[in-house]
Amino acid sequence: xxxxxLNPVEKVINEIYPYFSSITxxxxxxxxxxxxYSAQRVVAVEDNPPVPKSVLDGFAVNSEDVxxxxxxxxxxxxxxxxxxxxVAVYVNTGDPxxxxxxxxxxxxxxxxxxxxxxxxxxxxxxxAVAKIGEDLRKGETIIDKGVLIxxxxxxxxxxxxxxxxxVIDPKIAVAATGDEIVEPWEGNGVRNSTAWLVASFFRExxxxxxxxxxxxxxxxxxxxxxxxxxxxxxxxxxxxxxxSVGKRDISVKVMExxxxxxxxxxALTPGRPLGIGVRDGxxxxxxxxxxxxxxxxxxxxxxxxIKKAHELKEPPRPKVRAKLKRRLPxxxxxxxxxxxVVCSREGELWVEPLRLTGSGILSSLIKSNGIVVxxxxxxxxYDAGDEIEVExxxxxxxxx
Amino acid sequence: xxxxxLNPVEKVINEIYPYFSSITxxxxxxxxxxxxYSAQRVVAVEDNPPVPKSVLDGFAVNSEDVxxxxxxxxxxxxxxxxxxxxVAVYVNTGDPxxxxxxxxxxxxxxxxxxxxxxxxxxxxxxxAVAKIGEDLRKGETIIDKGVLIxxxxxxxxxxxxxxxxxVIDPKIAVAATGDEIVEPWEGNGVRNSTAWLVASFFRExxxxxxxxxxxxxxxxxxxxxxxxxxxxxxxxxxxxxxxSVGKRDISVKVMExxxxxxxxxxALTPGRPLGIGVRDGxxxxxxxxxxxxxxxxxxxxxxxxIKKAHELKEPPRPKVRAKLKRRLPxxxxxxxxxxxVVCSREGELWVEPLRLTGSGILSSLIKSNGIVVxxxxxxxxYDAGDEIEVExxxxxxxxx
Numbered sequence: 001x002x003x004x005x006l007n008p009v010e011k012v013i014n015e016i017y018p019y020f021s022s023i024t025x026x027x028x029x030x031x032x033x034x035x036x037y038s039a040q041r042v043v044a045v046e047d048n049p050p051v052p053k054s055v056l057d058g059f060a061v062n063s064e065d066v067x068x069x070x071x072x073x074x075x076x077x078x079x080x081x082x083x084x085x086x087v088a089v090y091v092n093t094g095d096p097x098x099x100x101x102x103x104x105x106x107x108x109x110x111x112x113x114x115x116x117x118x119x120x121x122x123x124x125x126x127x128a129v130a131k132i133g134e135d136l137r138k139g140e141t142i143i144d145k146g147v148l149i150x151x152x153x154x155x156x157x158x159x160x161x162x163x164x165x166x167v168i169d170p171k172i173a174v175a176a177t178g179d180e181i182v183e184p185w186e187g188n189g190v191r192n193s194t195a196w197l198v199a200s201f202f203r204e205x206x207x208x209x210x211x212x213x214x215x216x217x218x219x220x221x222x223x224x225x226x227x228x229x230x231x232x233x234x235x236x237x238x239x240x241x242x243x244s245v246g247k248r249d250i251s252v253k254v255m256e257x258x259x260x261x262x263x264x265x266x267a268l269t270p271g272r273p274l275g276i277g278v279r280d281g282x283x284x285x286x287x288x289x290x291x292x293x294x295x296x297x298x299x300x301x302x303x304x305x306i307k308k309a310h311e312l313k314e315p316p317r318p319k320v321r322a323k324l325k326r327r328l329p330x331x332x333x334x335x336x337x338x339x340x341v342v343c344s345r346e347g348e349l350w351v352e353p354l355r356l357t358g359s360g361i362l363s364s365l366i367k368s369n370g371i372v373v374x375x376x377x378x379x380x381x382y383d384a385g386d387e388i389e390v391e392x393x394x395x396x397x398x399x400x
Numbered sequence: 401x402x403x404x405x406l407n408p409v410e411k412v413i414n415e416i417y418p419y420f421s422s423i424t425x426x427x428x429x430x431x432x433x434x435x436x437y438s439a440q441r442v443v444a445v446e447d448n449p450p451v452p453k454s455v456l457d458g459f460a461v462n463s464e465d466v467x468x469x470x471x472x473x474x475x476x477x478x479x480x481x482x483x484x485x486x487v488a489v490y491v492n493t494g495d496p497x498x499x500x501x502x503x504x505x506x507x508x509x510x511x512x513x514x515x516x517x518x519x520x521x522x523x524x525x526x527x528a529v530a531k532i533g534e535d536l537r538k539g540e541t542i543i544d545k546g547v548l549i550x551x552x553x554x555x556x557x558x559x560x561x562x563x564x565x566x567v568i569d570p571k572i573a574v575a576a577t578g579d580e581i582v583e584p585w586e587g588n589g590v591r592n593s594t595a596w597l598v599a600s601f602f603r604e605x606x607x608x609x610x611x612x613x614x615x616x617x618x619x620x621x622x623x624x625x626x627x628x629x630x631x632x633x634x635x636x637x638x639x640x641x642x643x644s645v646g647k648r649d650i651s652v653k654v655m656e657x658x659x660x661x662x663x664x665x666x667a668l669t670p671g672r673p674l675g676i677g678v679r680d681g682x683x684x685x686x687x688x689x690x691x692x693x694x695x696x697x698x699x700x701x702x703x704x705x706i707k708k709a710h711e712l713k714e715p716p717r718p719k720v721r722a723k724l725k726r727r728l729p730x731x732x733x734x735x736x737x738x739x740x741v742v743c744s745r746e747g748e749l750w751v752e753p754l755r756l757t758g759s760g761i762l763s764s765l766i767k768s769n770g771i772v773v774x775x776x777x778x779x780x781x782y783d784a785g786d787e788i789e790v791e792x793x794x795x796x797x798x799x800x
Binding site for chain 1: 431435457494535542543551555556558561562563580584590593594596598599600601603612648689690691695713715716717718719761762765792793
């Protein structure tokens with residue numbers, strides 16, 4: 001019993017991702033693209049600004065007209081609506097430079113007397129002027145392929161008049177399995193939390209809301225039927241539960257039979273019982289039924305496969321280095337995902353691994369403010385006092 | 401001309417936030433709560449697990465029945481469906497312990513012979529058993545007030561059968577102002593990008609999609625009408641443009657007249673021309689019309705006011721310390737938001753401030769991978785080689 005062959009995480013990622021090609025791309029309006037991953041490189045379609053503009057409130061003049069001006073011999077110009085030699089035109093910030101002018105004198109630097117303006121120093125061409133294309137040049141990249149679209153990207157699309165953009169929008173089908181499972185709103189039994197965790201993970205991470213297909217009983221036909229139908233319509237098909245090697249572990253067997261390429265068992269704890277593979281470019285995943293194990297599998301294996309296959313550039317996560325309060329054991333050749341509490345004392349950061357280690361123990365995530373992935377470099381453990389890297393998922397607390 | 405009085409950022413935040421009381425709370429289904437801020441403390445409504453459960457596949461027994469078992473004198477038990485003395489009951493991972501049993505023997509550790517099972521060592525009570533409430537105790541906090549709801553919170557709600565949760569869902573009205581402004585999908589003129597940046601900011605940050613009210617002309621009646629009507633229906637009313645002190649800066653004047661409490665001008669660059677205040681507990685904001693200035697105002701003033709007023713616990717942002725490649729000047733008593741590029745060379749991180757400093761220069765955000773807020777502690781500048789803190793908004797690149 002138990003999974004006899006555990007595949008290193010890196011191997012699983014590298015063997016599966018090249019085959020995961022199916023991905024839905026959706027065209028959305030620019031303002032709905034926030035927090036989605038761009039499916040294309042978007043370039044500027046015009047120079048911005050398209051014409052020279054004033055960057056402050058003042059008078060647009062021709063620099064030759066104020067050449068030689070000084071405190072002691074100011075030059076007087078007429079204030080006009082249009083430029084001709086000897087005329088200064090009032091401009092607000094952002095206004096295009098009037099024809100014939102090439103520089104802007106700040107309003108604070110001049111003296112206005114009736115219909116005239118006195119200039120007390122000379123200004124070179126281009127003073128307080130935003131040049132054509134100073135912000136964006138036509139053809140320049142605004143959003144690279146695979147970039148997570150942030151508010152400034154939306155603003156850049158708007159400024160260029162680009163009102164649609166293609167985003168990565170994987171169609172994901174999720175179903176729970178297990179005779180003992182009930183829905184959260186139902187009566188007696190073990191409440192389904194893992195499939196909902198999976199749905200929430202994708203909603204948060206990629207903005208695609210998975211399609212939830214309910215709870216399947218431990219019945220080979222029912223599970224096979226779900227997976228086959230889902231493979232037709234979705235890019236990613238996920239079940240929770242039934243991923244190990246017992247009699248009731250049906251999902252993993254069903255998917256294995258359907259797969260072109262399949263791996264079962266990963267050197268990850270919690271999260272060993274993972275089945276993952278592809279059929280016709282679509283990703284099939286048999287996750288653990290236990291929430292912490294499933295999250296670990298999503299974070300460390302599934303999400304990296306999606307990112308690598310579709311070249312998504314995820315923004316950096318918050319990380320700190322902190323000293324271990326107690327020894328952290330690492331099983332050789334095994335990746336460990338530890339839930340920890342990071343605390344601060346006299347400017348030093350300390351990290352305390354939570355002792356709740358069950359793969360179903362949700363409170364270990366709720367009570368933690370950090371996650372440590374250990375064993376990546378073949379470590380066999382860390383001693384108290386060793387410094388390790390922690391991904392922060394909550395604020396650092398004072399040490400007790 | 402120009403804003404004569406600039407208020408320190410901390411002062412603006414602390415004087416405004418106590419008056420911003422109006423906030424809409426929406427009840428959503430547990431699975432739609434992802435990436436929203438909880439408006440309430442949510443506690444466990446029952447112990448989890450509610451009964452003792454097996455944490456692995458094996459035989460549930462009464463520990464007294466296997467007392468004294470050893471390699472050389474194994475104890476034989478009958479396999480049954482229900483427990484009585486001398487009987488072992490097969491359980492799958494997650495199954496409740498059968499009445500009368502108190503410990504679980506892993507399937508790998510026994511020998512099954514027909515209808516009997518041989519046990520080769522003694523097991524204390526509680527072996528491989530998850531105790532009642534081991535994960536969550538009734539009354540224990542699952543989600544604190546103001547916490548950003550992550551996938552494991554959703555799973556915890558599901559596991560507790562809690563199917564609704566109240567989230568912070570501020571109703572936000574946004575309008576652009578300016579005679580020269582057109583929408584991105586329209587013809588000639590300066591395209592509105594700032595109001596869309598604002599909408600995107602809130603969509604990303606708080607999951608509330610602002611209601612967009614279009615472009616208002618530089619007309620006092622039109623702007624006053626918008627603000628008054630919006631104050632009735634929304635928690636936050638925002639205009640972009642018209643926030644400085646020129647003739648066309650109407651938004652700020654209109655809002656000031658309506659406000660119970662109002663501050664104009666903040667010691668922040670880019671972003672000085674900010675008007676912010678409250679009326680009847682509602683927040684009114686006159687943002688700069690320039691995208692980078694508006695983003696700076698949102699990040700450094702508006703968002704902190706929202707967070708403080710409603711006790712939102714934002715997760716940490718990714719930050720690194722890096723050495724300056726060149727001098728970074730800081731105007732005394734002024735907060736500066738610099739867009740920078742962080743690069744890595746031989747394990748050392750370096751930071752290069754972008755030279756594009758215009759408050760409208762979107763490309764300075766698109767090209768940066770970090771943001772530096774400088775001047776918080778009264779610094780007057782940093783020299784090349786000084787180490788400063790940078791918030792990462794993109795991946796660190798290799799130094800050229």
